[in-house]
Amino acid sequence: MPDLTPDDIYRHEPMPQSQDEARARHESNRAAWNEGAAMYTAGIDEAIAFLKAGQSNLHPVERSYLAPLLPQVKTAIHLQCASGRDTLSLWNEGVPRVIGVDISDVHIANARQITAALNAPAEWYRCDLLDTPHELDGAADLVYTGRGAMCWINDLDGWAGVVTRLLKPGGYLSLFDDHPASWLFNLEAETYQYDNIDFFNHADSGLGWPSTYIGDQAGPLEQQSRKYECLWPIARIVQALLERGLVLRHLGEHPDPYWEVFPNLKPELRGKIPLTFSLLAQKERA
Secondary structure, eight states: OOOOOHHHHEEEEOOOOSHHHHHHHHHHHHHHHHHHTHHHHHTHHHHHHHHHTTOOOOOHHHHHHHTTTGGGOSEEEEESOTTSHHHHHHHHTTOSEEEEEESOHHHHHHHHHHHHHHTOOEEEEESOGGGOOGGGTTOEEEEEEESSOGGGOSOHHHHHHHHHHHEEEEEEEEEEEEOGGGGGBOTTSSSOOBOOOOTTSOEEEESOOOTTTTGGGGOOGGGSOOEEEEOOOHHHHHHHHHTTTEEEEEEEEESOOSSOSSTTOOGGGTTSSOOEEEEEEEEOOO
């Protein structure tokens, strides 16, 4: 096989123009996540021990606005749930019924293995989030998502529609994720170096994973599936939810990371730009 060129590894892409195109990109992401999720498979025993000890992955930022709501949550649906550690953390937080949805076969298999070890009352669905089963419509007091989830969505309006139909009247969406401003900079640099990104119209595709995350555990680049990501400005996310009738209850921008997003950044520059944002939206009662 010929050597990969930089253009083979990373490409700027047009934003998807149709739901069919978005679904095709999601399917490529499914294959890529089946490769990348091997890292999560290797950590199953640690995840079981963490959860069995009653611990929770809830981020302090999330806890600051979710803590008052969680005692009233009977059913939480976690979209893009990966291998279920965060989903089952909600169970450890006292939510009696938790449901995870993810596109990756490997992630869902991992989640089911962890669930069996814990004897937890969790349900798992392997599907594109756009195909989240209608049997779950109106079931959720809380739809929970984030931590690297939004970039993998190639149909934002479709996503907002799924969130809305899953929520009970009065139910909440909680979203905590990377701040889109971080896309503007070279993540490997020691200073904030603009990376020639169009903030308002950017999608890309690539091979490989950050060294601070999955790295080379997904296999040689030439054997990996292509991943498709979109930069969604916060305003577009909020507007997609407002157009579906949800009411914004909380919106925050934070210097707090949830992963080592700028591993080489000089210490004196840390905390100067937002690295995450949080959002709480509610479906109005009938």
